Amino acid sequence: MSKFLKGTMILLIAGLITRVLGFINRIVLARFIGEEGVGLYMMAFPTFILVVTITQLGLPVAISKHVAEAEAKGDFRKIKKILVVSLATTISLSAIFTPALFFLAPKVSQILFTDERTLLPLLAITPIIPIVAISAVLRGYFQGRQNMKPGAISQVIEQVIRIALIAVLTKTFLPYGIEYAAAAAMVSAVIGELASLIYLVTAFKIKKKFRVRRNFFQFVHSGKSTFKELMSIAIPTTGSRMIGSISWFFEPIVVAHSLALAGVAASAATKQYGALTGFALPLLMLPSFVMNSLSTSLVPAISEAHSKNDYKMIEHRLQQAMRFSFLTGGLSIIILYVLAEPLMRVMYGSNSGTQFIVLMAPFFLFYYFQAPLQATLQALDLARAAMINSLIGNVAKIAVIFLLASQPSFGIMGAALGITMGFVLTTTLHFATVIKSISFTFHVREYVKTFITIAGSIWIGLEIWDRLGSEMALSLRVLVATIFISILYGLAVLLTGLIKKEELIRIPVIGKPLSRFAFSSKK
Secondary structure: OHHHHHHHHHHHHHHHHHHHHHHHHHHHHHHHHHHHHHHHHHHHHHHHHHHHHHHOOOHHHHHHHHHHHHHHOOHHHHHHOOOOOHHHHHHHHHHHHHHHHHHHHHHHHHHOOOOHHHHHHHHHHHHHHHHHHHHHHHHHHHHHOOOOOHHHHHHHHHHHHHHHHHHHHHHHHHOHHHHHHHHHHHHHHHHHHHHHHHHHHHHHHOOOOOOOOOOOHHHHHHOOHHHHHHOOOHHHHHHHHHHHHHHHHHHHHHHHHHHHOOOHHHHHHHHOOOOHHHHHHHHHHHHHHHHHHHHHHHHHHHHHHHHHOOOOHHHHHHHHHHHHHHHHHHHHHHHHOHHHOHHHHHHHHOOOHHHHHHHHHEEEHHHHHHHHHHHHHHOOOOOHHHHHHHHHHHHHHHHHHHHHHOOOOHHHHHHHHHHHHHHHHHHHHHHHHHHHHHHOOOOOHHHHHHHHHHHHHHHHHHHHHHHHOOOHHHHHHHHHHHHHHHHHHHHHHHHHOOHHHHHHHOOOOOOOOOOOOOOOOOO
16 A cells, blocks of 8 residues: 555544544533633634644645655655754744733734633633644654654544543633633643644654754754745745634634624624534534545645656546545535534534534535645645635635625624635635646546435435434434435445446555555546
């Protein structure tokens, strides 16, 4: 099995485990602190993401790309220099931005947010910044060497620790107020990330082929050219992520002020935003762990092929990722559209957010394509183009949110429409950039058949749900419907030839060799 396939399978398994644990975490959080508490949590979280994006400076992707190229040449001295320069950069930036967020948090909560109770969650999340920054460098190093296990295991550790603490901490601090409970949830995230970093450092010490501390400052001083190489990828990548992070930072601010213009009270706006971003969007983004796993493996794999000018392999890898994203994303859309309300009731004990899922689910295929396309652009040294595409999409998103959410006839649904329009536009621009850059065959027939299969499965799924007896327990009814829908979708995919029977035989099984990836594109 190739490094690309092995790494992808490891990330897929870890991503599934992490996403399931993440949902358990969200369910516990929602049950303990409700929509309003989740709203406070989600309002503060984008500020943290913005600061972390600045601190990381886009280095994880740059590290992965340059380490993969250096390892292909057997240049371990270059790998060490990449790692040393990256650590020095992120640690320096963390030393600036961690105290900056701590001291600016009161102003941010008072001036930018309509709900001042966001102050405590903002303060609670601040210590995580240097932890996440250093972890990102180590993950980029392991990804560049196409060793996905340490990063995958660290994610699972982070989620397990967070879940173990979140129920205890939120329950302990809830009597003091909802903002204290939201802050306690942030503290559990900090401790989880710290445990993850400890594991990554341990894994690095065991597997490293050089000593980082030996001549550390000498490598830093002589690393000017390495820094420039990293920045050639990191700055445009940071630009893309910065645009997304700034957009996410302003999103709750624009939503809150727009809803205020529409006559919605601050506490009600916090609840509505919590239902959208804390309940509905995590469900819609559930299959994204598949695409993120593919994307993480795509960067070093395509970078290696690009360094060898093997454009046939580049297209082959991208076709694999696109096809897999389409098929797995299709199943998710069917289940979410058909079972939107019962899923919300089973998971969160509330049907708040159902309307968002029904509205947004059909368009989320575009979101599922975005990560593989962006990873391809980054690996092809087109991070600047990806940044411009992200800028256009996010500016349009914020504009639409403001225009629609401020209208009483739209309200919070305007925010949902703005978010949807943003990722549809960004993905379309990414795809246009890719087909301009490489030879890419778009198999129209396969995509048309997939759309027909999805539409037909939705119709059959609605019929199945209606025919299941209402006397059955809701959770069991949802489980049975999900199983039936999944089986029927799988059979439809086989009957339409989207996956051949012989391809199923080639699906990777742990411990068995693989001659060809199961979801290979037609050459």
